[in-house]
Amino acid sequence: MKLLLVTVLAHAALGGWVDVDEWAQFKLTHSKLYADQFDELKHMKTYATNKAYVAKHNAEADAGLHTHWLGVNKYADMTSEEFRAQMNGYRPSEERLQGRPFQGTGRTAPDTADWRDQGAVTKPKDQGQCGSCWAFSTTGALEGAWKLAGNDLVSLSEQQIMDCSFDYGNDACDGGEMRYAFKYLIDNGGIMAEADYRYTARTHHSCKYEADKAVAHCSASTIIQSQDETELMDAVGNVGPIAVGMDASHIDFQLYSHGIYSNNHCGTDINDLDHGVLAVGYGSENGKNYWIVKNSWGSGWGEDGFFRMAKDDGNMCGIASDCVYPTI
Known part of the structure; x- marks a missing residue:
């Protein structure tokens, strides 16, 4: 019936x-x-x-x-308003600096970069029906930094960051900030593997961190908030994967399938940003430059869980407006 x-x-x-x-x-x-x-x-x-x-x-x-195409993906039954409320949990703070300002590396950035080729990027993860993108962006940057410091690549626990960083201004599935997450990790002294502190896509108000099971740590974080893609290219090309915020509020990003994403309606100010992702490289196709970015919506979304964003195109969707990476 x-x-x-x-x-x-x-x-x-x-x-x-x-x-x-x-x-x-x-x-x-x-x-x-x-x-x-x-x-x-x-x-x-x-x-x-x-x-x-x-x-x-x-x-x-x-x-x-x-320059990009769309698909009828798992989010095709959601309006953009429903989608933003459920998935886009990055909440930029008015406290702009939470780390050391980026001063440049002093080195020329390579013409192309892809940290996946160096084994510094874990497989795409899926945040589920939870506004925890900021936690995945944080772990992605630390996973890369930890690997590039000479350690094994290990998938780190987003759930630990969600459960244990409320006092730093984060709110688990209801949103958070990568800079605040790194402040927690620096003060805490370590993070557990995802295998030991599993992701549940739920908000828990109890922290189950076990110091003797920590598998990675960081000592400081560096902030890029200049809206300058040249600085972001320096960081991505010479340092490693960088946690970045972006404006992901548009239906054509929700339904993105492949190609180089651009949207003239995207905001570029830090207050326009609503989604945390991970810049893992950059390149060029048919004369159009792009960023290679890891998302947290599973491998079935986009280009096997990644997307390409227009680069050197007016700071498209604010990709260079709020960026952070850790120092081991």
């Missing part, structure tokens, strides 16, 4: 545009559950709207109007 009602309502609302079997497969593939048939219909209508948007955008991209 429920399926019949949803089918009838869906065809009435959408004119049959979304095939019921297609919708059933989408739910199965992405383990989607809804509160009731009316909640499901709402998401089905959003899916239809987003699917049409993907088709229109990709036709324009094929015609050369965009």
Whole structure:
């Protein structure tokens, strides 16, 4: 009866545009559950709207109007407002500096860089339905720095940072800040492996850190807040993976599939940023420069969990507006 009602309502609302079997497969593939048939219909209508948007955008991209393409991914049943509220948990603070200001390395940055090739980047992770992107950005930068300091690459615990850094201004699934996370890690003296302090995608108000199980640490952090991509290139090219904030509030980023992402409506001020990610390299394709960035939405999103962002294009989406990396 429920399926019949949803089918009838869906065809009435959408004119049959979304095939019921297609919708059933989408739910199965992405383990989607809804509160009731009316909640499901709402998401089905959003899916239809987003699917049409993907088709229109990709036709324009094929015609050369965009440099990135979209896909009907696991977030296709969410509006951009729903998505931002649930997933984009980076909360830039008014306390701008929380670390040492970047002074430059004094070295020429290489023409291209990709720290994945040096084994300094763990596989893409999935933050789930939790605004913990800031914690994944933090661990990504520390994982890279720890490896490049001569240690083994180890996947570090986002859940520890979420559970244990409330006193530093972070709020677990309700958002946080990479700079505050590094301040916690410096004061705490260590971080456990993800295997020993597993990610739950939940907010817990109890810290279960065990000092004898710490596998990495950092002694300081360095901040780049100049909105200067030349400085970010120096850091990414010469130092390693860098935790960065960005404006990820737009539907075409939510549904990104591949290509070099750009959006003229993206904000570039630090107050526009709402998502924490990890810059792991940069390069060029057909004369267009790009950043290589690791996301925390799983390997099924984007280019196997990564995306390319337009580089040297007016600080696209604020990628150089709030950046931080640790010193071992």
